[in-house]
Amino acid sequence: MTSRTVITLSGVAKSFGAVKALTGVDLALQSGECLGLVGHNGAGKSTLMNVLAGTLAPDGGRLMIDGTLLDRSYSVFRAHALGVRCVFQELSLCGNLTVAENTRVFHPHLRGFGWKKRSAALIGAMLDDIFPGHGIAPGTPVSELSIAQRQMVEIARAFTVTDTPLRFVILDEPTSSLDASRAGQLLSFVRRQVAAGIGVILISHMLHEILETADRVVIMRDGRVVAVDAASAYDREGLVVAMGGLAHHQAQAREARAANGAEIRVRAERGSAFTARAGEIVGLGGLAAHGQTDLLLSVFRAAQRRTAGVSVSGTVAMVAGDRQRDGVFPLWSIKQNIGVRSLKAARRGLLIDPDRENRLAEEWRTRIGIRAPDLDLGILSLSGGNQQKALFARALGSDAQIILMDDPMRGVDVQTKREVYRLIRDEADRGRTFLWYTTEMEELYECDRVYVFRNGAISADLGQGQLTEERILQASF
Amino acid sequence: MTANALPSRNALFSRNALLSRNALRAALPAVTLLLLLGTIFWIQPRAMTPFGINLMLNLAVPIVLATMAQLFVMTVNDLDLSIGGFVGLSACIGATWLNQTPLLGVAALAACILAYAGLGALIHLRRLPSIVVTLGMSFVWLGLAVILLPTPGGAAPGWLKSLMAFKPPYLPFPILASIVIALLVHVGLMRTSYGAILRGFGGNPQAMRRSGWSSLRATMTMYALAGLFGVLSGLALLGISTSADANIALRYTLLSIAGAILGGCEFTGGRVSPVGAVLGALTLALAGSALTFLRISPDWQVGAQGAILIAVLALRAFVVRKED
Numbered sequence: 018m019t020s021r022t023v024i025t026l027s028g029v030a031k032s033f034g035a036v037k038a039l040t041g042v043d044l045a046l047q048s049g050e051c052l053g054l055v056g057h058n059g060a061g062k063s064t065l066m067n068v069l070a071g072t073l074a075p076d077g078g079r080l081m082i083d084g085t086l087l088d089r090s091y092s093v094f095r096a097h098a099l100g101v102r103c104v105f106q107e108l109s110l111c112g113n114l115t116v117a118e119n120t121r122v123f124h125p126h127l128r129g130f131g132w133k134k135r136s137a138a139l140i141g142a143m144l145d146d147i148f149p150g151h152g153i154a155p156g157t158p159v160s161e162l163s164i165a166q167r168q169m170v171e172i173a174r175a176f177t178v179t180d181t182p183l184r185f186v187i188l189d190e191p192t193s194s195l196d197a198s199r200a201g202q203l204l205s206f207v208r209r210q211v212a213a214g215i216g217v218i219l220i221s222h223m224l225h226e227i228l229e230t231a232d233r234v235v236i237m238r239d240g241r242v243v244a245v246d247a248a249s250a251y252d253r254e255g256l257v258v259a260m261g262g263l264a265h266h267q268a269q270a271r272e273a274r275a276a277n278g279a280e281i282r283v284r285a286e287r288g289s290a291f292t293a294r295a296g297e298i299v300g301l302g303g304l305a306a307h308g309q310t311d312l313l314l315s316v317f318r319a320a321q322r323r324t325a326g327v328s329v330s331g332t333v334a335m336v337a338g339d340r341q342r343d344g345v346f347p348l349w350s351i352k353q354n355i356g357v358r359s360l361k362a363a364r365r366g367l368l369i370d371p372d373r374e375n376r377l378a379e380e381w382r383t384r385i386g387i388r389a390p391d392l393d394l395g396i397l398s399l400s401g402g403n404q405q406k407a408l409f410a411r412a413l414g415s416d417a418q419i420i421l422m423d424d425p426m427r428g429v430d431v432q433t434k435r436e437v438y439r440l441i442r443d444e445a446d447r448g449r450t451f452l453w454y455t456t457e458m459e460e461l462y463e464c465d466r467v468y469v470f471r472n473g474a475i476s477a478d479l480g481q482g483q484l485t486e487e488r489i490l491q492a493s494f
Numbered sequence: 495m496t497a498n499a500l501p502s503r504n505a506l507f508s509r510n511a512l513l514s515r516n517a518l519r520a521a522l523p524a525v526t527l528l529l530l531l532g533t534i535f536w537i538q539p540r541a542m543t544p545f546g547i548n549l550m551l552n553l554a555v556p557i558v559l560a561t562m563a564q565l566f567v568m569t570v571n572d573l574d575l576s577i578g579g580f581v582g583l584s585a586c587i588g589a590t591w592l593n594q595t596p597l598l599g600v601a602a603l604a605a606c607i608l609a610y611a612g613l614g615a616l617i618h619l620r621r622l623p624s625i626v627v628t629l630g631m632s633f634v635w636l637g638l639a640v641i642l643l644p645t646p647g648g649a650a651p652g653w654l655k656s657l658m659a660f661k662p663p664y665l666p667f668p669i670l671a672s673i674v675i676a677l678l679v680h681v682g683l684m685r686t687s688y689g690a691i692l693r694g695f696g697g698n699p700q701a702m703r704r705s706g707w708s709s710l711r712a713t714m715t716m717y718a719l720a721g722l723f724g725v726l727s728g729l730a731l732l733g734i735s736t737s738a739d740a741n742i743a744l745r746y747t748l749l750s751i752a753g754a755i756l757g758g759c760e761f762t763g764g765r766v767s768p769v770g771a772v773l774g775a776l777t778l779a780l781a782g783s784a785l786t787f788l789r790i791s792p793d794w795q796v797g798a799q800g801a802i803l804i805a806v807l808a809l810r811a812f813v814v815r816k817e818d
Contacts, residue, residue, distance in 0.1 A: 072704055094706040109704055111697030113764040118690040122705050128687035160763075 023048050023184060023216060024069070024101075029078035030240075031064055034401065036427075038064040040240040041078065048184060051207055051217045053231030053248060055224065057260050057490065058305050058456035061240040062220050066187050069218075070103035071096035100184030102175045104191055108167055112160035116140055116170050119159060124179045143173040147206045148199060164194045172203060176210070185216045192223060204230045222304055224253050224494050236260055257494060261458075261486040282419055282450045283316055285327045288474025293452055295331075295418070298445050300464030301454040303493045305424075308473035309454040310338075313421045316452065320419070331450070334358055334417035336408050338424040338454075344408050345396045352378040352392040354407050358415040381410035386436055402433040409437060419450045426460065438463050458486055469493055518813050523757045523773035526806050530780050537787045544666050551668035552734060554779040555658070556581065557749055558672050559727035561757075561775040562679055562768065563720040564750035568759055569683070569696045569766050570716045572617065572624035577724055578747035579635035580606070582740050584728025586639040589648025589738035596651070607721035614717025618710050632747065639740035646739035650732045658733030672772050679768035692716060696764020752803050753778050758810070777802075 024046040031039040039061045046052060056062050067073040068080070071093040080087045082099050096103075110119050117137040121127045127136050137155035144151045148169050159167060172191055176183065188207070192200040200223075207217050207230055221227055227234060228248055236244040236259045244259050251259070283293040287308065293299045301309040317335055319327040337343035346354055356363055356374045363373040378392045385406050389399055396404060405425060412420050426434055441451055441463070453464060461467050467484055469477040469492035477492035534550070535542045541550060560577055567574040584606060592599025613631060617624050662670050683689040694702045695712045703709055727746070732738050756774030759766045781802055785795045 070704075092706070093704055097706060105704070109698065109701035111694040111701060111764065113697035114690055114694055118694070121687055121690050122694050122702065122707070125706070132687045133685070 021048055022046070023083060025079075025081040026065075026069075027079045027081075029065070029068060029075045029080065031061075031068060031073060031075050037240050039068070039075070042237075042240070042242055044235065044242060044245075046185065046216055046218065048216045049211055049214045050233065051211045051219055051231045053227035053234040054218055054220045054237065055222075055227055055234065055256060055260060056237035057458070057493075059239075060237040060260075062237055063189060064240075065237070066103060066105075066189050066218070066220065069096075069187060070101065070105075072103075098181055100182050101187070102183065102185065103187040103189065104172055104175045105189055108171055110159045110167055110171055110174075113158065115156050115158050116153060116162075117155040119170065120155075120174050120177060123174050123177065126180045139177050139179070140170070140173060143177050144169065147173050147176070148202050165196065165199065168194045169199065183215060185218070186210070187218045187220075189220045190222065191219070192221060192226060200226065222494060224256050227256070228253065253494075257490045258487065261490050279448075280330075282331045283327075283329050283452065285312060285316065287312060287468075287470070288476070289478065291468060291475060293419070293450050295450055296445050296448045297466065298441060298451040298453060298464045300461045300467040301452065301470060302461050302467050302489050303470035303476070305456050307470045307493075309470050310423055311473065312470075313423055313452060313454060316419070317421055329419065331418035332416055333419045333421055334412035334415045335421045335423065336412045336425040338422075338427060340401070340404055340408065343423075345404055347395075347397055349396060350393045351387065351389055351396050351399065351407055354396045355381055355392075355410045355414060358411045358417075362416065377414050378410075381414045385410050385413070385440060402429045405429050406433065406437070409440070413440070413444060418448070419452065420444070422451065422453045422455075424454050424456055426455065426457065434460075458489065461489060519758055519810070520767070520770065522806070522810055522813065523767075523770040523777070526756065527773050527777045527780070530777055530784050534780065534784050534787055541783075541787070547666045548668065550783040551666065551776065551779060553731075554668045554776055555671045556727045556731035556734070556743070557746065557753065557779050558675055558772050558775040559723050559730055560743070560746045560750040561753035561771050562675060563723035563727065565679070565754045565759060565766055565768060565771045566683075566716045566720040566723065567624070568754055568761065569693055569764055570713055571696050571699075571762050571764065572628075572713075573751065573761070574628045574720060575625055575747055576628040576630075576632035576635055577720070577727075577750055578744045579632040579639070580610075580721070580724045581728045581731060581743035581746050582738075583635045583639040583642070584725045585732040585735075585738040585742055586643040586648065586728075586740055588654065588729050588732040589650060590642055593649055593651045603725050606725055607718055610721025610724070611714045611718035614713045614715075615710060617717075618713040636740055636744075643738060643740060646737065648738045650736045650738075654729060654733040655736055658730060672776060676769045676772040679772075683766070683768055693764045693766065696762075696766070749778055750775070756803065756806055 022045045026042055026044040029039055029042045030037070042061070042065055054062055054065075064073065068075050071091050074089055074091070080091060082101070087095070111122065114122070117133055117140060120136045120140040121132060124136075127139075141155050144153055151166070151169055153162065153166050153170060159170065162170065168191065172188065175186055175188075191203060195203065204226060207219065211217055211232070219227060219231055228251065231248045234244075234246060234248045234251055234256070235242055236256065238260060279295040279297070281292050281294050283291070285291040291312070301312065303309065313335070315324060315327050316329055317333055318324050319329040320331070320333040346357065349357075352374060355378045359377060360369060363369050363377060365373070375392075381387070382389070382392060387399070387403050387406050387410065389403065396407060399407065408425065426437070438460075441453075445451055453460065455461060462484060465481055467477075467479045467489065468475050469479065469489055471493060477488065479488060540546060560581055563577050564574055584603060587599055587602050587606070590599075591602055613627060616622065617627050658667075660667055683692065691702070691707055692712050692715060694707070695709055699709055702712075728743070731743060735742070753775035754766070754771045755761075756777055757767055757770030757772065758774075759771055778799065781799050782795060785798050790798055
């Protein structure tokens with residue numbers, strides 16, 4: 018099978034508010050080739066795939082398939098018609114439908130008398146082909162399948178063919194819930210498909226999968242493609258170095274903090290021991306969703322009642338990462354949003370003392386620099402960065418000795434970040450403990466100690482002197 | 495050998511567990527209905543005749559139809575609080591225009607169905623909570639019905655009366671009608687290929703849109719079907735009672751929700767069961783008779799119906815959790 022270029026991306030850009038997810042991506046995708054795509058958190062991989070699959074319209078740049086320029090009318094529907102399929106990272110099956118019915122959802126022309134039988138045969142044959150011995154009956158509702166089985170169905174469905182030919186399949190973290198033998202079955206199937214002339218894009222954090230399966234490797238960082246080369250040109254080390262960039266910006270020289278002697282406030286067990294002392298800023302690094310938030314939540318629970326495996330001495334407060342969902346009370350004023358964690362302190366008798374609530378809010382407005390004309394305005398009148406500051410004020414203004422931060426700086430501008438970093442440092446000097454989960458490398462340098470997580474367990478415990486980007490990446494993958 | 499045999503046996507067990515869980519879930523509405531019937535026949539053996547069953551299930555057909563209307567709306571994760579008022583309006587149109595000037599009556603009923611589809615579009619496009627919109631509309635339907643028929647009265651068209659009084663040879667009419675309705679909706683919603691798409695929107699709307707299906711069309715289809723079954727329910731009610739009243743069906747709103755839930759439907763996630771919902775509606779229709787036979791004073795009957803509902807739902811939650 019000869020390879021030829023099918024899809025060409027040039028200068029594709031996409032921003033979400035202030036966050037630039039893609040800043041001009043150039044890429045040529047060929048048939049009969051498996052392209053491995055790697056990059057650290059927020060490198061823009063998933064955004065790029067959504068653009069290719071037609072679920073996100075790019076802000077700029079050009080997308081050409083078979084030499085025809087696709088305009089803004091490019092959609093999932095067009096993508097399907099052109100034979101481009103995508104297996105999304107978050108599962109997109111309907112739990113209330115059976116496996117066969119979910120296959121039908123994918124194929125508009127699978128209808129008429131006997132469609133259920135045909136659909137069941139189609140998905141059953143594909144499952145047999147990819148995952149022999151899968152044990153999934155096409156008549157089972159998806160809600161009754163395990164996560165691994167769902168992922169298998171989702172993958173098999175993307176490869177089923179009815180009326181439109183299949184030419185390109187994007188697999189976004191397809192093996193994240195599969196065990197090693199199922200992952201091996203999938204990857205050898207991918208090789209067979211590639212040999213038959215289909216183009217596959219494989220996104221995976223399992224670097225050995227990329228190295229074993231892909232023909233070419235594309236490395237992304239900060240919304241750009243930074244390297245494209247034959248997979249044989251890389252080994253694991255080489256990929257990690259390329260993902261991190263060669264220029265290791267060394268942590269700014271900071272006064273070493275004498276935290277070692279201080280009282281231990283949090284003790285937990287995640288593969289190896291996790292401790293946080295008074296006055297310490299502890300970073301939780303690693304790829305997104307590898308157990309960091311889970312640790313924060315169990316620390317939060319342990320502070321309220323006895324929990325097995327985690328011991329916490331001290332009061333806690335949480336700064337949420339998903340501002341809209343877990344953070345702000347959208348109908349409340351800025352003042353109320355700041356004060357809600359400190360109602361006990363603001364109380365006089367049974368009622369809330371407005372003076373004390375005002376004082377607390379005013380104090381933190383000046384300390385953290387919330388840019389608002391009036392604290393009685395609704396919280397939604399603030400910009401995203403200032404809303405996040407109010408959430409910091411809520412936690413820092415409380416009596417909590419331990420502050421848990423669940424990647425709170427996502428989508429916050431640089432200026433605000435700097436201000437908050439300084440504040441965190443000041444508060445740590447006063448003896449507060451910070452547990453800081455972050456997906457941004459730069460923020461890990463702000464920490465005194467970093468625990469890197471992989472698959473729910475600690476894979477590295479790095480002190481201030483040992484902290485380099487390369488080490489963190491090594492431990493993450 | 496033994497190492498290989500072990501997981502397959504486990505798989506077998508877990509499949510059995512799944513089977514029994516599904517079977518239990520599906521059987522619960524039928525078991526409830528049979529238990530209720532058994533109680534009635536035990537207390538009052540004379541009820542076990544075609545005449546007795548006809549009498550007890552007299553009002554079942556409109557309730558079943560209204561429950562189906564509710565089920566369509568619940569499939570797309572919405573809730574219809576206006577179905578009672580709408581059934582009343584349909585009955586009033588049937589007792590006035592449809593009887594006097596049939597063409598106008600048919601046009602008005604068709605317009606009602608279109609209005610329902612329009613409501614679906616409004617709720618979908620403006621992302622309004624269906625509960626709020628339909629709660630508001632319930633007053634609109636009631637108001638229109640009162641304007642049309644200020645005092646109870648009107649007359650059912652003759653064909654409607656004779657249809658509802660139809661006595662098939664072996665099976666009481668309400669039971670035959672329930673079977674036909676259950677089969678019709680079951681085939682339409684659970685067996686056809688577009689039915690799968692419609693239910694998919696209840697399960698994972700985002701995934702359906704990503705696959706290129708129009709959620710507006712699905713929502714409008716479901717609301718139009720709800721409107722159609724609401725109209726049918728009103729006409730059936732009119733055929734039985736031979737005259738109409740604006741307030742005739744107000745309690746159908748809660749009855750239809752309760753019937754669908756009794757039948758194993760869920761408020762979210764697109765999990766519905768037309769056959770179960772029909773059984774649930776029959777159970778509710780019978781509950782009144784059963785309580786009368788049990789000599790529970792009418793003052794307590796509504797409360798007793800609620801107690802039955804809570805008991806069945808608690809049982810279901812218990813069954814499902816135990817299997818988990």
